Amino acid sequence: MQANELIAERYKIIEPLGEGGMANVYRAHDMILDRDVSVKLLRLDLRDDSTIRQRFENEIAASTELVHPNIIQVYDFGETNQLQFLVTEYVKGEDLKRYIAKHHPLTITRTLQIMDDILAGVAMAHSHNIIHRDLKPQNILIDEAGRAKITDFGIALAQSSLGLTKTDVAIGSIHYMSPEQVKGGIATTRSDIYALGIILYEMLAGKVPFDAPEAVSVALMHSTQPMPFVRDIDPRIPQALENVILKATQKNAMDRYNSVDEMREDLSTVMAEDRINEPRLEMAAKNDISNSTATKIIPASVIGAAAAVANKDVKADGAVSPSLISRKQKEQEKKPQKKPKKKISKKRRRMMFFGGLLALILGIFLIVGLVSSDKVTMTDFRGYTEKSAKNSLKEDGLKVGEVYHVSNKQISKGKVIKTDPREGTKVDKGSSVNLYVSTGAKKVRFGDYTGEKYSKVEHQLEEKGFTVKEVQQNSTDVPEGYIIEQDVDAETLVNPGDTTVTFTVSRGQQTITVPSFQNMSQSQVQAWADKNGLTVSFNQVGSDTVAADMVISQSVKAGTKVTFATVITVTISTGSNDVTVPDFGGKTLSDVQSWAKKNGINVQPKTDVTSSAEKGKITSQSVSAGDKMQKGNTITVTVSAGTGNSHSGDDNNADGHS
Template sequence: MDTTLTDPLVGQTLDGRYRVESRIARGGMASVYLALDIRLDRMVAVKVMHRSLAEDPQFVRRFIGEAKSVASLSHPNVVHVFDQGTDGDHVYLSMEYFPGKTLRDVLRERGRIPAREALEIMIPVLAALGAAHQAGLIHRDVKPENVLLTEDGRVKVVDFGLARAIEASNQTKSGIMIGTIAYMSPEQVTAGVADVRADVYAAGIVLYELLTGHQPYQGESPMSVAYRHVHDSVPAPSALAPETPPALDALVRSATAKDPAQRPNDAAAMLVAAVEAHRGLAAARVSGQHSVPTFPPGVQHTTVQPSLDLPPAAPVKRNLRPVWFVAGLALLMLAGIAFSGWYFSQERYAKVPDLLKQNVKLAEQAARKLGFQVKIGEPRFDGKVAKDIVLETQPAEGVEVEKGSLVTIIASAGPEMVVVPKVENSSEADARLKISEAGLTVSRVRKSASDKIARGLAIRSDPVVGKRVRKGSSVVLVISVGLLAPDVTGMMRDQAQQFLQTKGYPGDCVNEVTDDAAPGTVIAQEPAGGAEMEPTTKICMTVSKGPDTPFWPWERDPSIAAPDFVNVPDVRFKDVNDARRELESAGFEVKVRKVVGGRRVISQNPVGAVPQGTRITLWH
């Protein structure tokens, strides 16, 4: 069962800003969700602390302080913190979102990692930690789970300061050690103290795990592992992975020294050593161009040659066969040495080429031409990259691997398409749920009158039901406000009666009164236009009989000159825009009112002959 469907936070909006779309991960202290920042229209990762922590005021205070400190840390290998806040029982951080894997995922998939690649992962990790140490921040929980490898090959470190916030809370009063036992320094275990060298120790353990595929200490309980951190020395990675260069053995040994004073002063110092080790590996490979292979300092290789029995010097007849045999052996040994020199002088490694944004078939051909084995992985939906275009390679572009290694190419399956669900006659809440479960979002709710759909229920959606759209697309939800009385005030009586009868309302409820309005004009109605009503409600109109005195002012006052009269064109049933243009070109002022919302004019007032320039009202 998909646990995100049962997570109560999915579908909610935190702090009125972060709409939670799905749960990415769940850990011992927090859950991580993918959310849309509706204010800035961007996807973010939201880390929500478990309720036991959120209910602790000491934790919340420290958490907010640590979040502010981490937010000020700007480094390309640190996941940037955008915001922190509380929403009821929820205490959260919003951070950059990067699709990808954790280093733990990579270790599960691949096991041990070659020395050069391990250093190329650790160098950006140490750069991030070094920047934090220079800013006075300690991570306290360095481990593969807190290292992200993004889809575009970048390395990012997360969760700075979280362990410190928990350390200050009431959660530690039962004697719980904060951190992860497998990566905890001896001083953290024995005294509960940590400075930047505790991060160095943990980084050394991570490097050991990358090189060997295993953590250095195993035990039946966390305390037995902690005991070994205090009393044992971390073994050399080469004991499990013989191909590990001595420089990396030395780097792990230095970083994991039991005495903090024997370790590099901080992650920046360890970074310098890691870069030097990486440079040494590259130099060793370049030196392989000589005819005889060279090896790192301190490594001696002995050539074993067979002993040769020389013939006796006695004056007896010599047998020439041993001489030719020795000569043959010598030639064979020379050939072997020459082959060894040739073999080690060859470039045994190659960088994974940049195949991104290429057609998957062309990318496969290009990789095979370079000598790689190629596997086409399962395509992955992507809303930005077209179908059959390469999204990712494993290993990533630029990683050095042995020639002939397997490269997995993952192409885009194009945008994932989903069907707009049927929402008609559903409540607004149910309609939103159906749209969310289909993988879509409601961008706007529009109200509309309906004589068929009860108030508060969905009339339709836009796009309409059954249409296939991109997953994650926005949908407009149209909700009924019930049946509303049409507004016929201002219309001529006969036109209003005709309109009401076409809508199914009796048109015989008419009261005539003396009024200054032109004779035959509807001046009022009951119920009023826009009022909620039942389908059987009768609409009664009040119609003007005209004033007691003549209607036109020049008829009442002979001193006023009568204007020229012109006939108003009958534009009923024409397109409202065409009708407007026709009347304006004839010299009339035009006002448009909506009563049903169609494109056709259903009524106009006045009609007949009127003074030039009179304002004509159109209803549509």
């Protein structure tokens, strides 16, 4: 497909993302929903291959059934120009294989985060009775947020399916296939668990555990060789974490985890304190029967034949078979036998005697010659400085030859390790002597320890000769006792004996003890909150017992320890609920309304058209002056209309009073 081509009159091709054995993948733009998507399009040369079409349809069927944040979401599928296509979400990022290569070594914390995402997605697929069968880092994408998403269900398998469940071929990627898969046997959820164990190993070690030029050789390794120990590559890896790999990659499927959820639960506790001294998992390895990372189909007969050749002479317990012993015996029989020694004649014995005597005489002359020559016995220069060793050699009449600077743990930097010739050797004066001078211990990459438990790292580094210091700091993100940062860069090459590292260690979230706010004003409470970096929310209610602007209650009990994220609610008094009513006689309506608003009282005005009072003045009120009323209640006031002289007094009196 070319850029700007349309698929299904909707998806506009932007660029190719990758090519596979079954389909090509492109980044495209959904013209209707205005978003970028990934489009997987069946290869043109395979459109008439019924097996490949079946696998592509199988991926569509499996993917559309799965909706999970750690599984690529399917948006659409169909057929265009006799080619099947599958539209999924576009993940801007990289696959796990490239991620490992770019960031190796991954921290333990990051490894556990990614693995938990993967396990969550696989667990969801298994809950729908779907087995992936081709789990590998290339089929796991890491988005910009760092979240892992599983893709490519091209050979995924429903457990109830009979068409692909048992077969005479091995389908999958050799480096991650379980022993039962390489035989073309039944793939189960435990087959996916084996692949997950291999992926976890690769994330920690930076390489796959079994590798060889030929696919069959890798397959045989999976079935016959014990799983290598990842802690042999990096001893900083917790034993509990290595045990998860060993459990997941047992040769016998029944010895693995019963489910992905069980593996996920075990993985979640590998950093727990009670597992620090956990012994290495030891389970009997059984010979149950993976060159590229591309998905392959290998006839089981080929693998079986190779396995037979590899195993015919050696039993499962390592004993040599009788056939091999027999063959070795026959080989010995074919070898020519040694002839018996002949007896030596007297004449020959005399010749041998005189020959030996002559050799002895010559030896004596040689020794005398050596003694009389000008010889120097080499001094032991070990521990000398390079300068002092050179001076001593010159004093002895010897020349300084080559000076080699090599690393050495035992000999301090700048001191002589050895000489060539060695100490005690007699050499001619004027001879050249080579010096080997120590550069100190070999420098090693320091490594990244952020996110790991300080107590364990401290012990490991001190055993190697490092000087380790600790600075504590509060943290809302890093658990108490774990390393936040280090003052030595991970890529720095260091000499353990000469290196001091300071780790910033989390002491968890800082806590503040909440005091009693009783008898404090709102401004005093706010000042305390500002000083301690906390947030306080205020409510205001009336109170007959607590003076206005003073604290009535608090949502967090005094003496409680809280973190900075805690919001404390404090209720402030607005004063008494009772209001003393003044005399409104002669006041205006606006005067009354102003008072009422201030005191939380409602006002109901009433016009008096009979009053002779000045227009707009209050002539009467429903609550007498000096009486008390509660906030929220209503007081009625009568306002003069100023028209009393234009009506009869009797009529005015009848209508004007409340």
